[in-house]
Amino acid sequence: xxxxxxxxxxxxxxxxxxxxxxxxxxxxxxxxxxxxxxxxxxxxxxxxxxxxxxxxxxxxxxxxxxxxxxxxxxxxxxxxxxxxxxxxxxxxxxxxxxxxxxxxxxxxxxxxxxxxxxxxxxxxxxxxxxxxxxxxxxxxxxxxxxxxxxxxxxxxxxxxxxxxxxxxxxxxxxxxxxxxxxxxxxxxxxxxxxxxxxxxxxxxxxxxxxxxxxxxxxxxxxxxxxxxxxxxxxxxxxxxxxxxxxxxxxxxxxxxxxxxxxxxxxxxxxxxxxxxxxxxxxxxxxxxxxxxxxxxxxxxxxxxxxxxxxxxxxxxxx
Amino acid sequence: xxxxxxxxxxxxxxxxxxxxxxxxxxxxxxxxxxxxxxxxxxxxxxxxxxxxxxxxxxxxxxxxxxxxxxxxxxxxxxxxxxxxxxxxxxxxxxxxxxxxxxxxxxxxxxxxxxxxxxxxxxxxxxxxxxxxxxxxxxxxxxxxxxxxxxxxxxxxxxxxxxxxxxxxxxxxxxxxxxxxxxxxxxxxxxxxxxxxxxxxxxxxxxxxxxxxxxxxxxxxxxxxxxxxxxxxxxxxxxxxxxxxxxxxxxxxxxxxxxxxxxxxxxxxxxxxxxxxxxxxxxxxxxxxxxxxxxxxxxxxxxxxxxxxxxxxxxxxxxxxxxxxxxxxxxxxxxxxxxxxxxxxxxxxxxxxxxxxxxxxxxxxxxxxxxxxxxxxxxxxxxxxxxxxxxxxxxxxxxxxxxxxxxxxxxxxxxxxxxxxxxxxxxxxxxxxxxxxxxxxxxxxxxxxxxxxxxxxxxxxxxxxxxxxxxxxxxxxxxxxxxxxxxxxxxxxxxxxxxxxxxxxxxxxxxxxxxxxxxxxxxxxxxxxxxxxxxxxxxxxxxxxxxxxxxxxxxxxxxxxxxxxxxxxxxxxxxxxxxxxxxxxxxxxxxx
Numbered sequence: 001x002x003x004x005x006x007x008x009x010x011x012x013x014x015x016x017x018x019x020x021x022x023x024x025x026x027x028x029x030x031x032x033x034x035x036x037x038x039x040x041x042x043x044x045x046x047x048x049x050x051x052x053x054x055x056x057x058x059x060x061x062x063x064x065x066x067x068x069x070x071x072x073x074x075x076x077x078x079x080x081x082x083x084x085x086x087x088x089x090x091x092x093x094x095x096x097x098x099x100x101x102x103x104x105x106x107x108x109x110x111x112x113x114x115x116x117x118x119x120x121x122x123x124x125x126x127x128x129x130x131x132x133x134x135x136x137x138x139x140x141x142x143x144x145x146x147x148x149x150x151x152x153x154x155x156x157x158x159x160x161x162x163x164x165x166x167x168x169x170x171x172x173x174x175x176x177x178x179x180x181x182x183x184x185x186x187x188x189x190x191x192x193x194x195x196x197x198x199x200x201x202x203x204x205x206x207x208x209x210x211x212x213x214x215x216x217x218x219x220x221x222x223x224x225x226x227x228x229x230x231x232x233x234x235x236x237x238x239x240x241x242x243x244x245x246x247x248x249x250x251x252x253x254x255x256x257x258x259x260x261x262x263x264x265x266x267x268x269x270x271x272x273x274x275x276x277x278x279x280x281x282x283x284x285x286x287x288x289x290x291x292x293x294x295x296x297x298x299x300x301x302x303x304x305x306x307x308x309x310x311x312x313x314x315x316x317x318x
Numbered sequence: 319x320x321x322x323x324x325x326x327x328x329x330x331x332x333x334x335x336x337x338x339x340x341x342x343x344x345x346x347x348x349x350x351x352x353x354x355x356x357x358x359x360x361x362x363x364x365x366x367x368x369x370x371x372x373x374x375x376x377x378x379x380x381x382x383x384x385x386x387x388x389x390x391x392x393x394x395x396x397x398x399x400x401x402x403x404x405x406x407x408x409x410x411x412x413x414x415x416x417x418x419x420x421x422x423x424x425x426x427x428x429x430x431x432x433x434x435x436x437x438x439x440x441x442x443x444x445x446x447x448x449x450x451x452x453x454x455x456x457x458x459x460x461x462x463x464x465x466x467x468x469x470x471x472x473x474x475x476x477x478x479x480x481x482x483x484x485x486x487x488x489x490x491x492x493x494x495x496x497x498x499x500x501x502x503x504x505x506x507x508x509x510x511x512x513x514x515x516x517x518x519x520x521x522x523x524x525x526x527x528x529x530x531x532x533x534x535x536x537x538x539x540x541x542x543x544x545x546x547x548x549x550x551x552x553x554x555x556x557x558x559x560x561x562x563x564x565x566x567x568x569x570x571x572x573x574x575x576x577x578x579x580x581x582x583x584x585x586x587x588x589x590x591x592x593x594x595x596x597x598x599x600x601x602x603x604x605x606x607x608x609x610x611x612x613x614x615x616x617x618x619x620x621x622x623x624x625x626x627x628x629x630x631x632x633x634x635x636x637x638x639x640x641x642x643x644x645x646x647x648x649x650x651x652x653x654x655x656x657x658x659x660x661x662x663x664x665x666x667x668x669x670x671x672x673x674x675x676x677x678x679x680x681x682x683x684x685x686x687x688x689x690x691x692x693x694x695x696x697x698x699x700x701x702x703x704x705x706x707x708x709x710x711x712x713x714x715x716x717x718x719x720x721x722x723x724x725x726x727x728x729x730x731x732x733x734x735x736x737x738x739x740x741x742x743x744x745x746x747x748x749x750x751x752x753x754x755x756x757x758x759x760x761x762x763x764x765x766x767x768x769x770x771x772x773x774x775x776x777x778x779x780x781x782x783x784x785x786x787x788x789x790x791x792x793x794x795x796x797x798x799x800x801x802x803x804x805x806x807x808x809x810x811x812x813x814x815x816x817x818x819x820x821x822x823x824x825x826x827x828x829x830x831x832x833x834x835x836x837x838x839x840x841x842x843x844x845x846x847x848x849x850x851x852x853x854x855x856x857x858x859x860x861x862x863x864x865x866x867x868x869x870x871x872x873x874x875x876x877x878x879x880x881x882x883x884x885x886x887x888x889x890x891x892x893x894x895x896x897x898x899x900x901x902x903x904x905x906x907x908x909x
Contacts, residue, residue: 030396051768090444094774095766108399109443120769127764133778133881151770180516180572181599186773189604190714197604198567204516224770251763252771
């Protein structure tokens with residue numbers, strides 16, 4: 001009964017979550033509104049697409065959207081002079097699916113539901129210009145732009161179980177928790193000729209992996225740095241420490257994260273790009289991360305043209 | 319209970335009189351005799367063994383050209399996307415499902431709607447495996463089907479009103495139901511569809527009258543099965559005995575093996591036969607071992623869900639071949655003996671003949687023109703002999719921007735996919751809807767998931783021939799020989815039916831319902847239904863005339879994948895219609 005009421009509460013919460021959203025699609029033709037820059041300004045709101053249940057990036061507390069991507073979305077809306085409206089994204093199997101379902105086409109079960117802009121979209125030219133076997137550009141329906149953060153991998157460990165994590169080789173002997181079906185999962189399950197494989201423990205998300213570290217099931221957790229930082233800032237995880245090891249042969253050690261819009265909405269893209277660029281360069285974004293106890297790295301994109309001084313400002317070092 | 323039913327009868331009596339259908343309840347006996355009673359179709363498979371063979375011979379090779387449309391019924395709305403349903407018919411009423419978890423009761427004589435039920439799907443639902451539905455089960459006064467949010471729903475057969483609704487699994491965790499349930503001894507038995515990660519397949523039985531769960535059987539080694547007695551959950555043994563025998567680490571906890579295509583039942587051995595999907599995670603190098611009971615066929619005791627035997631077609635599956643395809647029971651007459659056999663045509667390209675009493679391998683052979691991933695099958699055990707270098711790459715061994723490309727044939731969509739084959743008791747041949755295609759597959763390092771770098775698999779499916787992909791084949795289970803073949807430009811994705819009239823029926827994505835001579839493969843009849851046929855035809859007799867019905871509406875998994883196959887199918891339009899044909903009485907004489 002307790003479980004049942006919990007499920008009911010969860011369902012109710014879900015509905016509330018979706019209820020916050022505006023349905024501005026065309027009910028007759030069952031398709032999303034074509035929200036160009038001018039239409040967005042006129043409507044007075046911006047629909048910002050963020051992943052659901054994904055702390056510290058985007059999640060709900062008491063029905064209210066929270067997280068760094070939500071905060072950035074709010075800042076952007078504010079700069080545009082419109083209201084922030086959340087568009088929750090249920091993650092599909094890969095980024096291409098999420099872009100299709102939320103940015104350019106709509107999911108086939110919710111065709112009227114599109115975000116004006118999607119957050120937390122990796123900014124990678126190789127990805128943006130990927131071609132399929134017939135030469136078509138796979139991502140031609142979207143524009144990926146506005147990198148605002150650099151993300152990386154991180155391990156946290158329990159110092160009662162491990163003195164330090166100098167290399168991942170220690171996980172031949174110590175259990176480590178990962179979110180299932182992520183790069184850390186594959187990396188640890190296949191690395192060192194599979195010698196870590198039997199020590200990898202799978203969880204639905206990083207928060208559950210930390211719970212397992214608290215009860216002694218695992219000695220460490222690997223995830224994205226912001227996820228790890230966020231968990232470690234919680235009082236119940238105060239005993240745990242960040243590791244300083246590298247991740248040899250992981251494929252992608254760091255990557256830039258930006259935004260995506262539909263390719264026909266470039267004017268919106270230019271406006272958002274200018275806003276996010278100012279937030280990065282002024283150091284405002286860095287302080288936003290700091291307020292949430294998260295470390296911040298300036299995207300590689302800016303490192304290629306900003307001066308040392310400008311970079312230091314963006315990184316909050318000036 | 320009785321008064322309740324009586325009450326409903328009164329409420330609908332006017333309607334019942336108007337179309338003069340009786341209020342006969344479907345019994346266990348009706349279901350077990352379905353293959354012998356051509357005046358109705360009360361099971362998926364036209365008989366629980368799944369042979370899809372009708373004893374009707376009014377319609378036959380000499381008069382099939384006179385088969386004519388009687389009526390067509392539109393499912394309505396904009397919800398199209400693949401009609402993979404098999405209609406059931408009882409007392410002059412057709413019960414058929416459509417995509418997006420919809421059910422219709424239709425007057426089988428006139429094509430007029432009696433009722434429609436649309437499952438209300440939750441907001442934000444992301445079904446893993448498209449929105450198709452493959453049909454209902456009938457029992458007593460109930461029409462039972464599974465929904466995209468992984469529920470079983472029992473509707474009153476006369477009113478379409480829900481009598482019970484049970485959650486089978488959590489859709490938010492990635493589960494759905496698309497297969498038709500099967501009813502055995504008063505129990506509704508269902509499997510589950512699941513996404514690519516984090517799920518564990520299972521088979522479950524529910525009391526058809528109340529919807530109470532009776533037993534549950536996980537299909538991954540290490541998970542406990544349960545029976546429910548007087549509302550109490552009682553342990554009934556761990557699948558495979560214990561965890562970690564054929565899986566590394568804790569991977570058995572999320573091993574996959576979804577039972578997404580449902581099952582068949584053989585009364586001779588009192589066994590349910592369910593197939594299981596691929597193991598998770600996708601990349602096989604992460605999970606050395608056989609990974610039981612993924613990509614297998616399981617014989618399950620219908621009374622308590624115990625596994626009697628298993629046969630794994632693709633141990634350590636690294637190609638997403640699955641093992642869900644239907645296992646059809648048949649009597650193999652060989653060397654003067656009758657063997658209780660069963661056969662299946664696997665996604666991996668091999669056709670298997672098993673002893674259905676114990677799961678022993680009798681023989682296996684390719685039913686497609688080319689298989690690259692295995693050199694053959696061990697003649698004693700049926701275990702594949704893997705081709706060196708035929709396994710998609712190890713992510714740890716990857717260098718540069720793109721992993722090594724491995725070509726595998728058949729493609730992961732399979733030598734044969736979900737679409738059921740048929741077995742003729744007259745010709746003793748299996749009629750297999752198959753496809754000739756290969757895939758290029760590689761580890762794709764430029765890949766992202768949920769805001770993070772990822773290591774996905776890149777793949778592309780390629781037709782094996784320039785002018786056709788689909789091949790309808792007549793396969794001899796005794797010799798492994800192909801007796802005849804019919805080649806089709808587009809991939810075949812619809813089920814097959816055969817009849818004592820020496821006919822084989824199937825549909826094509828080009829829109830045709832086609833009939834062939836079961837002995838020669840000569841095409842004798844075609845009718846274009848207006849959209850691709852990916853449903854499964856049925857036949858029955860009513861008022862002294864033989865009818866044939868099939869759902870039409872292009873969709874399913876094929877159009878979801880791009881690449882070179884898309885060129886063949888991109889111009890096919892979606893639809894949503896059930897077409898019904900009959901042979902007029904005066905044409906039967908021409909036999």
